[in-house]
C-alpha cells in the first residue's frame with residue numbers, strides 16, 4: 202500500500218508543495234489565466250510574461266491546492282521559464298499523457314527526470330486533474346482565455 | 353462500553369454484503385455514508401424480486417402483474433407515510449432524489465407564490481441542493497434569498513433568525529442536519545417561528561432520515577424532503593412530504609402521463625394528491641427498495657441506532673482530538689455522527705488519497721456546502737460520516753490512517 206503512496210508523495214513533491222517556487226504575481230506579466238477545479242474547489246492563477254517570438258520570459262503562479270497541484274504548478278513554472286510557447290505546449294502534451302498512464306517513453310529532454318517525479322499520479326486516476334490544473338491554466342493564459350475549469 | 357449488550361453491530365454488518373470485501377487489500381472501513389449509504393441484503397432482495405417476480409408498470413393495466421406491482425409501489429408509499437407519521441399517503445410524493453424534491457417545491461410553490469421583494473430564508477449550513485433551486489426561482493420571480501448565519505461552533509443562530517423573519521418572509525428552507533459538519537438544527541422552533549410570521553417551511557431531512565425518527569405531524573412542517581440512497585435504499589428515489597392543502601393549491605411541476613385527470617387539446621385537468629406531482633413512469637422498483645430499507649431500520653429501531661452512533665461520535669471525537677494539528681470543524685452541541693476535520697498544512701485531498709490506501713473511505717472536498725466552507729475559511733475538509741453499521745474498529749482504522757498521512761508528510 203505504502204509503495205504507491207511513497208511514489209506519489211516523493212520528497213521532491215512534498216518540498217515543492219511546501220515551498221512552491223515562483224509563487225508570486227509578477228507586475229509585468231502580460232498573460233494570465235485562472236484555473237479552477239470545481240470538484241475540490243482548488244484554484245490557481247498562472248502568470249506569464251511572453252516576449253517577442255514566443256519566449257516565456259517569466260512564469261509564476263498563486264493559488265490554493267493539494268500537494269500534487271501545488272508541486273506540479275511549482276515545477277511547471279520552473280520548467281517553462283526560458284522556453285518558447287510551443288516548447289511549453291509540447292512538454293504539456295507529453296506530461297498529460299504521462300500522468301494519465303498513456304506514455305511509457307516520456308521524453309521532455311532535460312526536464313524528463315523532474316517531471317517523472319509526478320508519474321506516480323497515474324496510479325491515482327482521481328488525482329490527474331490536480332496534476333494538470335496549472336498546465337491547463339498555462340495554455341489558457343497563452344491563448345488569452347482567462348478561465349479554465351477542469352470539468 | 354460494550355456494543356454487544358445493547359446493539360449487535362457485528363450482526364448488523366453481516367446484513368451488508370459489501371463488508372465482506374476488501375479495498376486495497378484492507379478490510380473496508382466505510383465512513384462515507386453521508387454521501388451515500390451501503391445497502392442491506394433485504395433491500396437488494398426486494399429489488400431483485402421486484403424485477404424477477406412481479407415487474408410491470410404501475411397504474412396502467414388491469415393485468416395481474418400490473419396490479420401486484422402497483423400494490424407494492426403504493427405499499428412503499430404507505431411504509432414511508434407511516435415512517436414519517438404523515439396524515440395521509442396523498443402527502444407523500446416520490447421523486448428521484450432530495451434535489452428534485454426541493455426543486456419541485458421551489459418551482460411549483462415558489463413559482464406560484466413568490467412576488468418581487470419577497471424573501472426566502474436559508475441558512476449557511478445548507479447543501480447546494482437547498483440553495484441553488486431557491487436562487488433559480490428567486491431570479492425568475494424577483495424574490496430575494498437570504499441566509500441565516502451560524503456561529504463559530506457551527507450552530508444555527510436562532511436569535512438572528514427570529515430577527516430576520518418578517519412580513520416579507522414567504523419561505524424558510526433549512527436543513528435538519530448539516531451534511532458537512534453534523535449540526536442538528538432546532539427545527540421545531542424554526543418552524544413555529546416561521547408560521548407565526550406567516551411563512552411556509554421546507555426542511556431538508558436528507559441527513560436526518562438515516563439517523564433519527566422524523567415525525568411530520570409533531571414537527572407541523574409544511575414540506576420535508578429526503579433522499580432514498582442515504583437511508584440504505586436504492587439510488588433514483590427521493591421523497592417529498594407536503595401538507596395536503598398546500599399540495600392541492602400548487603400547480604404541477606412536470607407534465608406527462610399519470611399526473612392527469614383528463615387530457616384534451618383544449619384543456620387538461622390534473623390528477624389530485626400525490627399523483628399530480630408524479631409525471632411519467634415513476635421509480636417503481638426503487639420505491640419498493642426504499643420501503644424495504646425503511647422497514648429494515650425500523651426493525652433495528654432509531655433509539656438503538658441513535659445511541660450507537662452517538663457512542664461512535666464521542667469515541668471518534670475523542671480519538672481524533674488527540675492527533676496533533678488536527679482541527680475538528682463544527683462543534684455544535686447537538687450533532688449527528690458526522691465529523692469534519694482538517695490537518696494543518698495538509699490538503700484534504702491528500703488526506704483522502706492516503707487514507708484510501710488503508711481501506712478507509714471518507715469524503716474530502718467542500719461537501720457541496722461552499723458557503724459553509726467560506727464561513728470556516730477553509731476550501732475543503734475531510735469528513736467521516738457514520739451509520740448504523742460502523743464500529744469502533746472503523747474509528748481506529750481512521751485514526752491510524754490519519755497518522756500515516758502525517759508520517760508521509762513528515
Ligand SMILES: Cc1ncc(COP(=O)(O)O)c(C=O)c1O
Nearest residue numbers: 449450451479481531558559579
Ligand atoms: C443535506 C443534503 N441535502 C441534499 C442532498 C442531496 O441529495 P441528492 O443528491 O440525493 O438529491 C444531500 C446529499 O448529497 C445532503 O446531504
